[in-house]
Amino acid sequence: MRPVSGFDLVVPETAEEAIAALQTLGPGEAAPLAGGTDLLLDVDEGRLTPRRIVSLRRLPWRTLDWNGDSLTVGSTLPLRSLEDDPQVRVKYPGLYEAVRNVGSVALRHRATLGGNLVRAAPASDLIPILLALDAEVDLVGPQGDRTVPVDRFVLASRRTDLRPGELVRSVRFPEPRPSDFLWQRVRPANDISQVVVAVAFSPSGRRWRVAVGGVSPRPTLLTEAAEALGNGRPNAAAVRRAAESASARAPFVTDRRASEEYRRRLVGTLLERTVARVAGAKVFPA
Amino acid sequence: MTPRPLRLNVNGTAEEIPDVPGPERLLDTLRWxxxxxxxxxxxxxxxxxxCTVLVDGRSCLxxxxxxxEVDGSTVTTIEVGAEEVLVARVRAAFDTAGALQCGYCTPxxxxxxxxxxxxxxxxxPREELLEGLGGNLCRCTGYAAIVRAVDLLRTEVP
Known part of the structure; x- marks a missing residue:
């Protein structure tokens, strides 16, 4: 038998019990568990040493709700269930593409949107599309409920605005948007992305949203590139300007997965391709 | 907190397993x-x-x-008998296609x-089934025969 790291697993029945179980210990001593596919790796490798892990499995958050066209995804819904919803594919195509490209099928049976967000990995395949879709995070905690846009929730690599005892209950997507997502990886299947580009067009605001991930510690919205795309279907020159802006302005780092220069070139190319896919979509407003 | 006995239905047998520590992985419970x-x-x-097994019919690492975390679930492993028709058919297809070399990745x-x-x-669609196997590695690189096994199981849409 493998030695296992020492933590107590608690399985609360209600959000209040879960919050209390997290709050009574100091920072870093207690961690919430959704799918666990990322958290348990850090525990195994000693990067995290919680004394208590609080399972969210009994909380009623494995949900997918439509309010008109607005989508609310419960934080513990397995990604595979999100990918399998036929309406998600039509109304939030970029979200569908991003989700179905996370890990493997078996991983997506356990991994969750809430977990991906809270773990805030630099190369998260999901945070860029959440940014491009202006998703909002619904939180519950000792001081009550609050809602924070994803752009303000993700602070840095592995750091979020989550306060002691707080939990992500759901993620909300306000409006369907023509959107798409592309990645570059060393190995296409079940690998961590070197570059992620997510693009969406907001029909209500007639503006583009462009986000990149994997290139720097924090997934980032690129406002200048988005503005370069204009207020509708962009022409080739506008797409070129947006790609150049992204290559020039996005933050890039060199790490073991790719060099800064490689990422810089790739972001421009992937941005052009992603915009072309979105602008060519049938749902795109004329 | 000491967790309660773990209750699983494994390959058709109801198991009640005492003293399973909270950090223990399903893999270790099954094997050891x-x-x-x-x-x-x-x-x-x-x-x-x-380490892929089925939990309530869905693949699980x-x-x-x-x-x-899977307390109360039905777990299916490679040892399951012929009564689990789908698994039995997949095993037979791997056999027919010779879809193994060292065999370690086969289960x-x-x-x-x-x-x-x-x-x-x-x-x-064939592509969807093959894409769905992207999370399984064969270090012998015996993928061609594994793909043949999948093709034996596929039924053409008329």
């Missing part, structure tokens, strides 16, 4: 407590798929799953294929 050594440990980081592949066919059906 229930002595079901067919499920393999590969990378233990969710990259290779060797047993190395990244706490045993208590994980068989369970992943059975899980996919259970979810998507045998008439699912």
């Amino acid at each position: 407590r229930l002595k079901l050594k067919g499920t393999k440990e590969g990378c233990r980081t969710g990259d290779c798929g060797a 047993s190395c990244l799953t706490l045993a208590h 994980g592949f068989v369970m992943a294929v059975a899980g996919l066919l259970g979810e998507r059906g045998t008439a699912a």
